[in-house]
Structures are given as structure tokens and as C-alpha cells.
Amino acid sequence: MDHSPLRLKKQQERRLGAGHCWVYSNEVDAAATPLKGFEPGQPVDIISHQGKWLGSGYVNPHSLICARLVSRDRAHPLSGSLLVHRLKIALGLRQRLYPRPFYRLVFGESDGLPGLVVDRYGEVAVVQVTTAGMERMKGEIVQALEKVIRPRTVLFRNDTPVRETEGLERYVEMRGEPLGEWLEVEENSLSFRVPASEGQKTGWFFDQAGNRARLAPYVRGRRVLEVCSYVGAWGVTAATHGARVLSLDVSAPALRAVELNAQRNGVGDAVSTLRGDAFDALRELRAAGERYDVLMVDPPAFIKRRKDLKQGTLAYRRLNQLALQLLEREGVLITSSCSHHMSRDALLDVLQQAARHTGRQLQLLEQGHQAADHPVHPAIPETAYLKTFFLRVLPAF
Structure with a gap:
């Protein structure tokens, strides 16, 4: 397969040289290799401004990330x-x-x-x-x-x-x-069903498996609220460790899957469901005087693009603040962010702000990250995206 050259501007090869594999459109020498001359997905050889071969990959002239390097071995391009x-x-x-x-x-x-x-x-x-x-x-x-x-x-x-x-x-x-309608998945000795074609993303969030494996000492015998439950991975796991669980999600099909998965694992009587928007439902639960020993908050990414940072950060603060208001004294908040634009330190700062606003004090007990089947590339920060914190929540001191 013939590869056309894609030439970079001066001094724009440093990220690739450090191990990253993305090329942005403003890094391309458009005078030497006009992007409009390429087809989406076309194989290319990526070369420096001085003509040094950097690697082979593919291009898309219509995308901000206009090329991705796939191979640094001339003899083995993408095939x-x-x-x-x-x-x-x-x-x-x-x-x-x-x-x-x-x-x-x-x-x-x-x-x-x-x-x-x-x-x-x-x-x-x-x-x-x-x-x-x-x-x-x-x-x-x-x-x-x-x-x-x-x-x-x-x-x-x-x-x-x-x-x-x-x-x-x-x-x-x-x-x-x-x-059929369902995919079967096993995790931490439990068995789940997830929707095959209609579920979120690719059906199951394998990235949280290691974090869910650490639940037992926090939830045993406790009253637990699972927020943004999807098919109940966190909640059903907690119930198998002796918790009484309420799973909250906006999707009726997801909550039907929660009930199915609870029954599959012998904890149908320990898991109940509540349908509603997370923000609204948490407010309503607080107004009703409900309180929980443990809250597990695993929302979708509120920050999908850098321009969403301000609004998304506010959403994380609001959601976690509402969660904190539902916790009993010395309760535990297990909360996550899968937004790679939000750093671990930034999320912890948001949680601390929420705690101070509600008159609470946090103790960070454990920090979780994505499981090893989602390995992090040290040169590509975007591959490190999942943050999970296990926090003890106390009256302020």
C-alpha cells in the first residue's frame, strides 16, 4: 500500500519523538502537503520539516487530530x-x-x-x-x-x-x-448481563473492575445509594457483600438490567431501584429525609472537550455536594470521574470545595484508577482518564 508524505512544520515533531502518536492540523506544513489533497483514512508517511521519516499512519483532513502515527518501523506499516x-x-x-x-x-x-x-x-x-x-x-x-x-x-x-x-x-x-438481547460478563466472581446493542458504549465498564473489587469493607451491612447505576455493577457488587442498595438511574432499561443482575447474583431482595435524573433525585431524597452510609457516584464524563471544563467542573461539584448531603455521620463517598480533561488533583479540589460548602471534612482513604486492561501510555496523557476516590466524610474540624 503506497503511503503519501505528510510533512510537519518546523519543530513540530517533538511530541511524536517523545512517544505520542497524534498530529494536529496546525502542525502540518500545508504549503508542502496540503491537507485538502488527502482522503479521510488515507495511509501516510509522517515526515519532519527536514525530511526525516518519523513513522507511518493515517490521515483525516477534516479532523482536528488530522493524523495518527501507527508504526515506527518502515517495514511494518498498518496492515x-x-x-x-x-x-x-x-x-x-x-x-x-x-x-x-x-x-x-x-x-x-x-x-x-x-x-x-x-x-x-x-x-x-x-x-x-x-x-x-x-x-x-x-x-x-x-x-x-x-x-x-x-x-x-x-x-x-x-x-x-x-x-x-x-x-x-x-x-x-x-x-x-x-x-440475543444480552451479553454475558463475569467480574470478580459475579455474573452480569448487559444489553448487547442498546447499552452504553461497548456495554460494560471494565475499567472500574479493580475499584469494585475493593468495595467489601466499606459496604458490608450498610445502607448504600448507587448514583448513575447503569446496569448495577457497583450496586449489585455491594449487595453481594451484605449491603442494602438503592440504584438510581435515568434509564428504565438500565434499571431493569439492575434488577435482573441482582436476581442473577442472589441479591434481588437487597437491591431496589429509583428512576430519575441524578441531580433532581438526590435533591428529592434529601428533602424526604433519606440518609445513607455509603454513596457510590460514577457519572458519565461531564467534560468531553477542553471547552467544557468550566461547566463540567461545576457539574462534578454540584453532584458530589448533593451526595455529601445524603451521607450519615462518618459516611463513605466513593466517587469517580472518567473525564481525562479533569486531573486527579482538580477532582480532589472540587470534592474538598463541596465538603467545605456542606460543613464536612474529608479523609482520603484510597485512590483508584482504570484497570490494567486499560493500560496508560506514559507519553499520551489522554490515556490516563479514570479517577476514583474512596473518602470518609466527617463533621468539619
Whole structure:
């Protein structure tokens, strides 16, 4: 496959040299290699202003991140064989860490495959393609998966809004044996069902598995409120450790899945559900005089773009402030952010502000992050996104 050159401006190769793989449109020498001359997803050789070959990848002239470097080896550009090679390397890590095939198999840039996410549910591979360059490789992706893990079904969940920034259509597509309504997933010795085609993102949030494994001492015998429950991963886990749980979510189908998952794990009587907007429902619970020993808050990303930072930061503060007002004395708040634009220190500062505003004092007990099947690339800060804090909440002193 022929690769056209994509030349960078002077001194714009430093990020790539440090290990990152993104090229922004304002870093391209548009006089030498006009972006309008490329097609979305077209293979390119990325070269410095002085003509030094930096790597090969693909381009999208319509995206702010206009190119992604995939290979630093001239002999091995993006191809079906490179996909197989990278998948085998990714699989080696997961097989070393996980006794059963339920995990994120490919985490984009961190596994050397920018624009590609693959989650594994036993014999089912759920794939999300977010770039034009990877969309061109869709057939090769299926072939590589068949060679490396031999899935019974490959489900493309290409219905994420981020595809629109690449000029790509949104769709759901299935290859292989037909799927039913549910996907089966195992986590920490528990069994769950998640919606196959209608659920959030790729169905299950594997990134929180390690944090959920630490729940037991905090929730045993306690009254627990799970906020933004989705299908009840946190709440059902808490209930299996002896908690009495109320799961709150705005989605009726998600709450039906909570009830199903509670029954599957023998805790149907310990889990109840409440449908409503998180902010409104928390206010209503407070007005009704409800109080809980533990609140688990795992909202969607409030800050998806840098320009959302101010508004999103306010949303995190408001949500956690409402949560704090529902906690008993010496209660525990387990709260998360999956917004990579919000740093760990910034989130902790927001939580401290919320606590002071409600006359509370925080003790940070544990800090969690994304599970090892979402490895962080040290040169790509965007791959480190999940923050989870376990906090004891006391009267101010």
C-alpha cells in the first residue's frame, strides 16, 4: 500500500519523538502537503520539516487530530499482519492478568492501535472504531480477531458520537453468529448481563473492575445509594457483600438490567431501584429525609472537550455536594470521574470545595484508577482518564 508524505512544520515533531502518536492540523506544513489533497483514512508517511521519516499512519483532513502515527518501523506499516501482531501482544497482557476472557482486549493508542477499542465477552468481541483510518481496516480487523481469539460473533458498536468528528456514520453491525438481547460478563466472581446493542458504549465498564473489587469493607451491612447505576455493577457488587442498595438511574432499561443482575447474583431482595435524573433525585431524597452510609457516584464524563471544563467542573461539584448531603455521620463517598480533561488533583479540589460548602471534612482513604486492561501510555496523557476516590466524610474540624 503506497503511503503519501505528510510533512510537519518546523519543530513540530517533538511530541511524536517523545512517544505520542497524534498530529494536529496546525502542525502540518500545508504549503508542502496540503491537507485538502488527502482522503479521510488515507495511509501516510509522517515526515519532519527536514525530511526525516518519523513513522507511518493515517490521515483525516477534516479532523482536528488530522493524523495518527501507527508504526515506527518502515517495514511494518498498518496492515492486516500488523493488526494480528498488535492483537497478540495485547492478548498476552490480558491472559496474564485475567483468568477468564472478560476484559478490554484493545485500548486504542495504549495498545498501538489508535482509533480501535475491542472488549471481550467470552466468545463475543465488541468492537468500536472511532477514526476513518481504522474504518478502512474494518475487514482486516475482523480477520485479525478471527485469527487471534476466534470469536463466535464480532459486534461493531460504531454508534458513538465521537465518530462524527471524523465524518463517519454511526451504526451497529454484527458479523458471525447472531446475538440475543444480552451479553454475558463475569467480574470478580459475579455474573452480569448487559444489553448487547442498546447499552452504553461497548456495554460494560471494565475499567472500574479493580475499584469494585475493593468495595467489601466499606459496604458490608450498610445502607448504600448507587448514583448513575447503569446496569448495577457497583450496586449489585455491594449487595453481594451484605449491603442494602438503592440504584438510581435515568434509564428504565438500565434499571431493569439492575434488577435482573441482582436476581442473577442472589441479591434481588437487597437491591431496589429509583428512576430519575441524578441531580433532581438526590435533591428529592434529601428533602424526604433519606440518609445513607455509603454513596457510590460514577457519572458519565461531564467534560468531553477542553471547552467544557468550566461547566463540567461545576457539574462534578454540584453532584458530589448533593451526595455529601445524603451521607450519615462518618459516611463513605466513593466517587469517580472518567473525564481525562479533569486531573486527579482538580477532582480532589472540587470534592474538598463541596465538603467545605456542606460543613464536612474529608479523609482520603484510597485512590483508584482504570484497570490494567486499560493500560496508560506514559507519553499520551489522554490515556490516563479514570479517577476514583474512596473518602470518609466527617463533621468539619
